Structure formats: structure tokens, C-alpha cells
Amino acid sequence: MSALLEIRNLKKTYTDGTTALQGVDFKVNRGEFVVIIGSSGAGKSTLLRCINQLVQPSEGAVLFNNVDTTKASSSQVRKLRREVGMIFQSFNLIERVSVLRNVLNGRLGYMNPITGTLGLFSKRDVAEAKKILLRLGLNQQIYKRADELSGGQQQRVGIARALSQQPMLILADEPIASLDPLTSESIMNHLHSICREDGITCIVNLHQVDVAKKYATRIIGIHKGTVAFDGRPDELSEEIIQHIYQK
Ligand SMILES: Nc1ncnc2c1ncn2[C@@H]1O[C@H](COP(=O)(O)OP(=O)(O)OP(=O)(O)O)[C@@H](O)[C@H]1O
Numbered sequence: 001m002s003a004l005l006e007i008r009n010l011k012k013t014y015t016d017g018t019t020a021l022q023g024v025d026f027k028v029n030r031g032e033f034v035v036i037i038g039s040s041g042a043g044k045s046t047l048l049r050c051i052n053q054l055v056q057p058s059e060g061a062v063l064f065n066n067v068d069t070t071k072a073s074s075s076q077v078r079k080l081r082r083e084v085g086m087i088f089q090s091f092n093l094i095e096r097v098s099v100l101r102n103v104l105n106g107r108l109g110y111m112n113p114i115t116g117t118l119g120l121f122s123k124r125d126v127a128e129a130k131k132i133l134l135r136l137g138l139n140q141q142i143y144k145r146a147d148e149l150s151g152g153q154q155q156r157v158g159i160a161r162a163l164s165q166q167p168m169l170i171l172a173d174e175p176i177a178s179l180d181p182l183t184s185e186s187i188m189n190h191l192h193s194i195c196r197e198d199g200i201t202c203i204v205n206l207h208q209v210d211v212a213k214k215y216a217t218r219i220i221g222i223h224k225g226t227v228a229f230d231g232r233p234d235e236l237s238e239e240i241i242q243h244i245y246q247k
Pocket residue numbers: 014015016018019020038039040041042043044045046047
């Protein structure tokens with residue numbers, strides 16, 4: 001079976017000369033729940049953003065479903081963005097609109113720009129969005145404005161929006177960094193169980209090593225823009241953790 005994602009010799013130097021990635025290689029198979037750890041500034045966000053082309057890599061290749069996204073046409077990038085759901089630390093919801101509309105925005109990549117802008121979502125899309133919200137325990141919040149929700153509820157909307165894309169891959173960039181420990185656990189439980197039940201491959205950036213160990217099928221440690229560890233959670237020793245987090 002070919003990998004869903006293959007990263008080859010990925011390098012990124014920003015225009016101001018900062019090198020964030022110095023040659024990263026790994027493959028991710030379908031169904032994996034990969035957690036990326038590393039100290040602040042190690043390059044974790046840059047790596048996720050290179051995968052869905054929010055950041056253009058300087059060198060190397062990102063093969064998603066056998067297509068090199070660094071060489072993709074604009075229609076291929078549009079398809080990639082549909083198939084890859086993104087979850088952010090700051091939720092990235094439209095605060096003044098309803099929870100339902102935020103989730104439906106996950107369908108925009110499947111619509112033409114005119115029907116999308118006018119918000120002419122199909123009955124099927126609306127029914128599916130409500131089903132997803134029910135699954136995330138947000139059935140009481142469907143018609144509330146997004147900014148009326150707690151942080152944990154907003155992140156569940158973020159997960160619901162990603163799911164409404166019917167993604168093959170979810171990328172979550174520090175999804176629990178702004179949440180308290182109990183809420184963080186609930187978010188990770190939702191994300192983990194939904195990905196497992198629906199067969200969605202997931203890559204999550206996290207700061208908390210204990211959380212990474214609890215949920216990951218595999219952990220990748222990034223240190224100064226390179227892969228310092230790639231293995232099972234039980235292989236991640238204290239010594240390796242110290243190496244990953246050394247300045
Ligand atoms: N747009 C940008 N322009 C210039 N430098 C950037 C840009 N984005 C990130 N960097 C730099 O690239 C390096 C890697 O940053 P990145 O955000 O990928 O790390 P990170 O591991 O996700 O950090 P954190 O855990 O703090 O979010 C850092 O030195 C950062 O300052």
C-alpha cells in the first residue's frame with residue numbers, strides 16, 4: 001500500500017532568511033495518528049503549513065495521495081485543500097456567524113464561488129453538518145453565534161468544520177494550546193475517536209509530551225528543523241525527549 005503522505009527532503013527558508021526546515025523526510029500511512037512534538041520555533045507549524053500549501057516550501061517534495069503538491073496546479077491545490085482539513089490553536093472561526101454556518105464553510109471547496117459566497121448550501125450539506133455537530137455534542141449550540149461559545153466548544157466547531165470537508169487527512173496545529181487540561185482532554189478524545197472511527201489520518205502538533213504519548217500511534221520529534229525522533233510512543237525515552245527539547 002502506498003503512503004497517503006510522503007515528505008521528501010523538505011526545506012523552508014522564509015524571505016527574512018530564517019530557516020525553519022532543514023531537510024525533513026517521512027511517510028504517513030492511512031489511518032495513522034501522528035503527533036509532532038518539539039520546542040517552540042522547531043518548525044512544527046511550518047511543516048504542517050507546507051503540507052497543505054499554506055506555506056510554499058523552498059525545496060523538496062510533499063506527495064499527497066501520489067500528487068506532488070509543490071508542483072500542483074491551482075485546481076489540484078483546491079482539491080488538496082478540500083481533502084485536508086485544518087484545525088488551528090485559535091480556532092479560526094467566523095465569530096459573528098452561527099455555529100452551523102461555520103461548519104458549512106467546510107463545504108465551500110466543493111461549491112462554485114457564486115453559490116458559496118451566497119451561502120446556498122444544499123439540504124444534504126446542512127443535514128450532514130447538523131449530524132456532525134450532534135456527534136460533537138453541540139446540538140444545543142447549532143444556531144448560536146460562534147463567539148458565544150466557550151473555547152472548548154469553539155474548538156469542537158473547528159473539528160466539525162474540518163469533518164464537513166470529508167477529509168482524508170486532518171492537520172491540527174496545537175489544537176489544545178489555549179485550553180485548560182480537562183477541556184484539552186475532551187478535545188483530544190473527540191479528535192482521536194472520530195479519526196479512528198472514520199479512518200481519517202491525522203497529524204497533530206502538540207507541546208505536551210504526555211498527551212502525545214497517550215494518543216499517538218507514532219511520534220515525530222522535530223529539533224531545529226530536522227527529524228530528531230520518529231517512532232512509537234513507548235520508544236520515546238527521557239534521553240530522547242531531552243535531545244528534542246534542547247536549545
Ligand atoms: N512567516 C514567517 N516569516 C519568517 N520567519 C518565520 C515565519 N513563520 C515562522 N518563522 C520562523 O520559523 C521558525 C519555525 O517556526 P514555526 O512556527 O514553524 O515553529 P513551531 O515549532 O511551530 O513553534 P511554536 O511551537 O512556537 O508554534 C521560527 O524561527 C520562526 O520564528
